[in-house]
Amino acid sequence: MDENINQITGYFETVPLWPFVLFGFLGLVAVFVEILNRKRRANAIDNFRYTIETELELLYPVHKGWPRNINTYLCSRLPEMQQNFEVLRVFIPQDRLLSYNTDWNNFCDFCRNITDEKCAVAEQPPASDHVAATKQSTNKEPDPKETFHRLVSDLLKHTNL
Structure with missing residues (x-):
């Protein structure tokens, strides 16, 4: 030894x-x-969460009501959110990057396609007569509030990595 x-x-x-x-x-x-x-990475996550919480404070996490011209309201907030999205993208693992990009694209599509008319239709009470009820059930679109909350939650799940 x-x-x-x-x-x-x-x-x-x-x-x-x-x-x-x-x-x-x-x-x-x-x-x-x-x-x-x-x-x-922690700063990117904090900035992304903070942007969503401040820019969408009327709509998320507690829905206080749709603002007038919802399309304009949401689209005007997309550039700030896009910047923080790009910064956070660098820190997303490669195997989750497709899901992250898909969730962002779905959110952007929703923001660009939502209209005040779609929100008003969703807020109308259900029709009382049978013919109107069957017509409404065949053309029923998902509730924009639920869709919006699901899309934002899908984006925020990427900050819990």
């Missing part, structure tokens, strides 16, 4: 130490980069 220890000690006495110092330095740099990336 002493022979092995003497051999190892002799090796470290004859070998230069700069490779070990270099690898140690690279290890420290890697740890600092990881810490920095975790902080940047």
